[in-house]
Amino acid sequence: MPIRLAALIVLALNVASQADDHMRSRADKHAPAALMGDHIHDPGEWMVEYKYMNMYMDGNRAGSHRLSDAESVAFGASSDPVTNRGASPTAMTHEMHMLHLMRGITEDITLYTMIMMPSITMDHIRGPMNPAGPGTSFTTHNSGFGDLTIGALLRLYTDVDDDVIFNLGASLPTGDIFRTTSEPTGGAVEQPLPYPMRLGSGTFNARPGITWKHYYQFGSFGTQFQTNLPVGRNYRDYSIGDEFRLNAWYSHLITHNLSTSVRLENLWLTNYDGEDPQSTDALISTNVESFRGGYSLNLGLGIAALVSGHLLNVEFVPTLYQDLDGIQLETDWSIAASWSKSF
Numbered sequence: 476m477p478i479r480l481a482a483l484i485v486l487a488l489n490v491a492s493q494a495d496d497h498m499r500s501r502a503d504k505h506a507p508a509a510l511m512g513d514h515i516h517d518p519g520e521w522m523v524e525y526k527y528m529n530m531y532m533d534g535n536r537a538g539s540h541r542l543s544d545a546e547s548v549a550f551g552a553s554s555d556p557v558t559n560r561g562a563s564p565t566a567m568t569h570e571m572h573m574l575h576l577m578r579g580i581t582e583d584i585t586l587y588t589m590i591m592m593p594s595i596t597m598d599h600i601r602g603p604m605n606p607a608g609p610g611t612s613f614t615t616h617n618s619g620f621g622d623l624t625i626g627a628l629l630r631l632y633t634d635v636d637d638d639v640i641f642n643l644g645a646s647l648p649t650g651d652i653f654r655t656t657s658e659p660t661g662g663a664v665e666q667p668l669p670y671p672m673r674l675g676s677g678t679f680n681a682r683p684g685i686t687w688k689h690y691y692q693f694g695s696f697g698t699q700f701q702t703n704l705p706v707g708r709n710y711r712d713y714s715i716g717d718e719f720r721l722n723a724w725y726s727h728l729i730t731h732n733l734s735t736s737v738r739l740e741n742l743w744l745t746n747y748d749g750e751d752p753q754s755t756d757a758l759i760s761t762n763v764e765s766f767r768g769g770y771s772l773n774l775g776l777g778i779a780a781l782v783s784g785h786l787l788n789v790e791f792v793p794t795l796y797q798d799l800d801g802i803q804l805e806t807d808w809s810i811a812a813s814w815s816k817s818f
Contacts, residue, residue, distance in 0.1 A: 498636060498690040502734040503726035506686070506697055507777040508790035508811040509738075510722060511589075512642040513686045513699060515628050516579035516817065524575035524815035532567040535760075536805040539798045544600050550802050551602070551760060558766075560604040561758035562659050564804050565612070567671065570594040571621070575815075583630040591621035593650070595672050599659065599759075607661030615658050617668055621650040622675040626682065636690040642701065644682035650675020652711060653751075659759075667753050669761035670715075671804075677709025694727040694734065713749035716767050718742070724775065732782070736790070738775030744768045746800060766801030773809075788813045 499514075506513040509528065516522055535547040542550060544565050551559025570593065577587040596616045603609045626644030633639070652673045657665045684701035703718035724738035747764035754762040777790035792809045799805070 498692075498695075501728060502730075502732050502779045502781045502786070503690075503695045503728060503736070505779065505786060505788060505815070506688075506699065506722075507724055507726070507736045507738050507775050508779075508788040508813050509740075509775060509792055509809070510699060510701075510724075511575070512587075512626070512628060512644065512684055512701065513640065513688065513697060514638075515583065515585040515630050515640060516577055518579045518581055520579040520817055522575075522577040522815055522817045524573075524577075524813055526571075526573040526575060526811065526813040528571040528573070528809060528811045530567075530569040530806060530809040532569070532804040532806050534565070534805055534807075535563065535802055536797055536799050537802045539796070541805065542802065547760075547802060548600065548602050554760075554802060556756040556763060556765075558756050558758070558760045558763050558802070560602050562599040562601050562605060562613075563759065564597055564599050564671075564761055566598040567804055568596045569671075577628075583633075585628040587624075587626055587628065589624040591624065591650075592619065593621045593674055594618040595674075597672055597761075601659070602759075604757075605660060606663045607659070613658050613661075615656055615668060615672060617654060617672045617674060619651055619674050622646040622680070623649045624682070638686075638688045640686045640688075642682070642684035642686070644684065646676070646680040646682060646703070648675055648677050648679060648709065650677075652677040652709060666758070667751065669754060669759055670747065670751075670764075670767065671761050676705055676715045677711060678705040678707060678714050680705050694725060696723075696725050698723045708749045711751040713747050713751050713764065716745035716747055718744055726777075726779070732780060734779050736775065736777040736779070738777065738790070738792075740771075740773040740775060740792070742771040742773065744770075760802045761804075763801060766799075766803055769797060769799035769803065771806060772796040784816060786813075786815045788815070 547563040572592040574590045629641045681704045686699040688697040701720045705714040721741040726736040746768040779788045
């Protein structure tokens with residue numbers, strides 16, 4: 476009798492293990508494309524991923540109210556502090572190329588690193604104090620290496636259809652935060668690029684997060700809380716704001732190798748601390764440290780496909796609602812796409 480009981484226990488464990496492997500090998504095994512830090516790998520397993528993200532911003536918003544370009548320049552004359560006397564931003568495209576490497580160390584620990592290369596382009600209209608002529612337009616651009624992300628994913632709990640994963644992440648200040656240009660004044664004055672156009676934070680940032688995923692036979696559900704918290708100020712005497720992201724998503728299997736997803740994201744940003752002494756508030760609103768915070772509600776619509784062991788993941792993310800501090804460029808939409816392969 477004891478032998479038969481032991482055999483039944485072994486059989487049950489094997490069935491559970493096969494079900495576990497099956498559900499975690501489907502097209503929905505990763506979170507939607509814009510998210511990271513949601514899965515671990517077997518001991519000795521590597522994963523390489525290329526991820527591309529593009530965020531598009533068009534037009535300004537004060538609080539939850541959209542402003543025209545002329546209203547944005549006029550708004551700055553009565554804001555506190557006074558701003559946009561030199562120029563007002565009108566649109567921005569923020570592209571990010573990322574190379575992501577992961578390696579399983581134990582059954583419950585995976586290490587990762589991510590190299591980031593941002594490319595930022597911002598359009599402007601010149602303000603009333605600009606020597607190059609009010610009402611004329613110009614464009615600035617910046618690109619290069621961003622901050623390096625490193626960390627460990629720790630699986631706190633697992634069963635046949637659940638995973639709870641803690642992200643012990645951090646970023647290193649490898650991105651350049653001080654470049655100058657004379658483009659805003661038509662070559663008359665050299666000045667630093669404003670905060671949104673800088674390639675990194677300039678600080679060591681703690682990036683803790685936690686993810687819970689639950690697998691069904693027909694799909695999966697997940698929720699994730701992720702943060703980005705600067706430690707101290709950088710050498711320009713400021714720190715970026717704290718970032719808090721709360722996501723929930725559902726992925727539905729069409730076949731074992733194809734899934735679709737819908738995601739809802741809450742994003743909270745706090746204002747910057749300190750100030751760069753050369754970033755004059757009156758020149759442009761993107762220099763104002765108290766105009767960097769706010770709340771956004773975003774919708775993610777995605778599709779993922781497994782093709783011969785390669786995972787292709789794409790997500791389109793329109794912004795549903797924004798309430799921004801001061802005056803800022805509003806985010807209209809973003810898109811994320813990735814290719815990954817485990818071996």
